[in-house]
Amino acid sequence: MFKIPKNFIAFDLETTGFAPPCRIIEIGAVKVINGSIVERFQTFVNPCCVISRRITDLTGIDQKMVCDAPKIEKALPLFIEFIEDLPIAAHNASFDMKFVNYEAGRLGLSIKNPVIDTLMLSRRYYPELENHKLNTVARHIGVVNQCEHRGLYDAMVVAEILMRIS
Numbered sequence: 001m002f003k004i005p006k007n008f009i010a011f012d013l014e015t016t017g018f019a020p021p022c023r024i025i026e027i028g029a030v031k032v033i034n035g036s037i038v039e040r041f042q043t044f045v046n047p048c049c050v051i052s053r054r055i056t057d058l059t060g061i062d063q064k065m066v067c068d069a070p071k072i073e074k075a076l077p078l079f080i081e082f083i084e085d086l087p088i089a090a091h092n093a094s095f096d097m098k099f100v101n102y103e104a105g106r107l108g109l110s111i112k113n114p115v116i117d118t119l120m121l122s123r124r125y126y127p128e129l130e131n132h133k134l135n136t137v138a139r140h141i142g143v144v145n146q147c148e149h150r151g152l153y154d155a156m157v158v159a160e161i162l163m164r165i166s
Contacts, residue, residue, distance in 0.1 A: 004166035007033050008087045008116065010159035011079075012151045013096045014059045016047050020102035023047035024072060025061050027079050028151025030159050031086070035166070037159055041082040042152040044069035059149045072103050080104075083113060091134040091158050093117035118161045125165055137161055 011029035016022045024045045031039040044061070046069045056062045069075070079100075090096040093115050104111055122129065122137045129136055134157055138145050143160045147153040 004116075004162055005087050006035055006166075008089050008159075008162065009083045009113075010089045010155045010162065011041075011083070011096065012090060012154035012158060013099055014055075014061055014149065014151050015099055016049060016051055016055055018095075020099055022099075023049060024075070024099050024103060025051060025055075025066055026059070026151040027075060028153070028155040029079065029082060030152070030155050031082070032159050032163065035163055037156065039082075040152060041079065043075050043078065045075045046071050060147075061150075073107060076100070076103050076107060076109065080109060080111060083111075085113060087114040087116055089116035089118060089158055089162055091117070091122075091137075091154070091161070092119045116162065118158050118165075121165055122161065134158070 009029050009031055013024050014026035015024050025047050026044050029041040030037045044066045046066045051063055097115060100111060119132055122132045126140055129140055134154060135145050135148055138157045141164050143157055145153055145157045
C-alpha cells in the first residue's frame with residue numbers, strides 16, 4: 001500500500017495546449033505540512049505566444065491576464081524554490097510533469113522530487129467512479145472546486161484528495 005507523505009506540494013498547471021512545445025500560462029501550488037495547507041504559490045506566466053480562444057474558454061485565462069506576467073525563465077525557478085525537495089503531487093501528473101520537465105530542460109534546470117499522481121490513486125481507491133477526472137473525484141469526497149481549470153484552485157483540490165486518502 002502506498003504511504004501518503006504528511007508533507008508535500010500539490011500543484012497544477014494551465015497551458016496553451018496539450019503537449020510541449022505548447023507553453024505554461026499558470027502555475028498554482030500549495031505546500032502541505034503535517035496535513036495542513038501552510039503556504040500558497042500562484043503565478044501567471046507570459047507564454048510569449050497567443051492563447052487560443054479554446055484555452056481561454058476552458059481556463060478563463062486570456063492574453064491580457066498574462067501580458068505583464070513573468071516569463072517562464074523567471075516563473076519556473078520561483079516554483080522550484082517553492083517546492084524545495086518535497087514530494088510533488090498533481091492529478092494526471094504525467095501531463096504536468098511533461099511541461100515542467102520540458103521547460104526545466106530548456107533552462108538547464110532539473111526537478112528530482114518524487115512525484116505522486118492523484119489520478120492513479122483515485123483509480124485505486126475509488127474504482128466505482130464513472131471517471132477519474134479531478135472534479136469527479138473531488139465531488140465524490142465532498143470537496144468543492146471554487147474555480148475549475150485554474151492552477152491554484154485545482155492544486156488545492158489535489159491536496160485535499162491526498163489528505164483524505166491518507
